[in-house]
Amino acid sequence: xxxxxxxxxxAAGAHLLPYKYxxxxxxxxxxxxxxxxxxxxHSDVHLIDNDWGISKYPFIPGHEIVGTVVAVGSGxxxxxxxERVGVGWQADSCGICEWCRQGEENLCAKAQPxxxxxxxxxxxxxxxxxxxxxxxxxxxESENAAPLMCAGITVYSPLRNYxxxxxxxxxxxxxxxxxxxxxxxxxxxxAEVTAFSTSKDKEAxxxxxxxxxxxxxxxxxxxxxxxxxxxxxxxxxxxDQDWQAYVNALRPKGxxxxxxxxxxxxxxxxxxxxxxxxxxxxxxxxxPHDLAEMLDVAARHGVKAITERFAMAKANDAVTKVKKxxxxxxxxxxx
Numbered sequence: 001x002x003x004x005x006x007x008x009x010x011a012a013g014a015h016l017l018p019y020k021y022x023x024x025x026x027x028x029x030x031x032x033x034x035x036x037x038x039x040x041x042h043s044d045v046h047l048i049d050n051d052w053g054i055s056k057y058p059f060i061p062g063h064e065i066v067g068t069v070v071a072v073g074s075g076x077x078x079x080x081x082x083e084r085v086g087v088g089w090q091a092d093s094c095g096i097c098e099w100c101r102q103g104e105e106n107l108c109a110k111a112q113p114x115x116x117x118x119x120x121x122x123x124x125x126x127x128x129x130x131x132x133x134x135x136x137x138x139x140x141e142s143e144n145a146a147p148l149m150c151a152g153i154t155v156y157s158p159l160r161n162y163x164x165x166x167x168x169x170x171x172x173x174x175x176x177x178x179x180x181x182x183x184x185x186x187x188x189x190x191a192e193v194t195a196f197s198t199s200k201d202k203e204a205x206x207x208x209x210x211x212x213x214x215x216x217x218x219x220x221x222x223x224x225x226x227x228x229x230x231x232x233x234x235x236x237x238x239x240d241q242d243w244q245a246y247v248n249a250l251r252p253k254g255x256x257x258x259x260x261x262x263x264x265x266x267x268x269x270x271x272x273x274x275x276x277x278x279x280x281x282x283x284x285x286x287x288p289h290d291l292a293e294m295l296d297v298a299a300r301h302g303v304k305a306i307t308e309r310f311a312m313a314k315a316n317d318a319v320t321k322v323k324k325x326x327x328x329x330x331x332x333x334x335x
Contacts, residue, residue, distance in 0.1 A: 004023055004124065004127075006019055006020075007312070007316075008060045008122075009055075009059060012050040013049045014048075026072075026127065030076070030127050030128065031130045032069070032072075032125055032126070033067040033070065033087065033126050034070045035066070035121055035126060036068065036142050038062040038120075039146040039307075039333075040062075040064075040310075040331040040332070040333060041063065041150050041151065042322065043150070044062060044115070044122075045323055047115065048319065059118075060115065060119035060122050060123050061122050062115055062122040062123065063089045063114040063149070063150055064146045064149045064332075065087040065088075065149060068084055069083045079130045085136060086134050086135075086145060086291070087128050088291060089113055089114060090112065090113060093111050093131075093132075095131075105287045107284075114128065114132075122333060135295075136295060139300075140295065140298060141304070143309060144304040148303075152181050152298065152303070153290060153294050154283070155172075155179075155236065156181075156286065156297070157286040158232070158257045159191075164191050164231075168189070168191040168192070169194070170192070170231065170233075170234065172186060172194070172196065172234050173246070174236040175206050176237075176325075178236035180206075180209055180305075180306060180329045183206060183209045184301075185298075186210070186234075187301075188210075192212050193211045193212050193213070195214050198216070223245045227248045228250070230249055230250050231255070233246050233250060235260055238260040239262060243256070243280075252277060252278070256278070256280045268280060305332075306329045309332050310331060
């Protein structure tokens with residue numbers, strides 16, 4: 001029997017406790033990864049507390065994984081023993097639907113999350129379909145790369161999908177775990193970048209990360225001054241906002257893209273979208289191809305997550321700090 005060891009939650013909101021399980025025989029298209037680092041995402045907190053009503057206990061959280069391939073299934077041809085790889089939100093997909101066939105596996109109706117209905121990365125090892133184990137460039141440190149597997153791809157995908165280029169004017173709303181990476185990637189795309197935050201004291205840091213401009217969103221006058229300014233606004237916050245003010249800040253054909261989920265419905269005036277062909281959208285993570293491209297861009301442009309490191313055994317401490325928003329900006333567990 002091949003036992004995997006990790007830290008599991010046995011009831012909603014409970015502390016993580018040592019847990020071991022038998023994953024069974026390694027499937028033909030699976031790889032087993034020895035985990036060196038795993039980020040702690042707010043999604044892990046939601047799953048621990050069963051905020052989404054989909055958690056089944058016991059389970060091991062964790063979906064921002066970096067480690068080394070230590071076993072390969074009989075049908076695996078794309079990964080090799082000893083290769084350093086990263087795993088994000090997704091561990092598998094059906095492989096045959098229209099979305100999988102066109103390389104958008106993250107939209108597959110049968111997409112298998114890494115730690116929903118299975119055990120994730122707060123552990124010594126994890127198994128996933130080899131297609132979702134993405135090689136990590138040598139230029140990236142494992143600790144900084146781990147958060148890129150979820151937080152990084154979450155902000156990278158809309159920049160890529162909405163065709164951001166050097167002529168683009170991009171605003172990043174919220175300078176936290178997602179936003180601090182969104183600024184860096186938008187700068188790497190060559191865009192003019194504006195950071196939006198309720199915290200005036202984040203202005204210097206936002207500009208050090210690559211923002212050209214800063215808007216204090218507690219100042220309603222400041223929001224009005226940037227009306228008609230942006231091609232893309234990327235909202236990373238999970239709190240309710242004055243969405244109409246942000247739609248007003250878009251240029252014609254501009255896009256307000258949500259990657260953070262606010263609790264209340266998003267309300268905007270229909271006419272404000274129609275008149276200048278503006279739009280509101282959402283974006284999830286990205287495909288394995290997108291992840292590989294994002295890691296390559298991060299390696300070449302020096303994009304890195306700002307991290308706070310915890311020993312894997314101190315995962316409860318890390319989760320507590322993430323819940324209280326006391327981590328600047330991503331907690332990472334290390335084996």
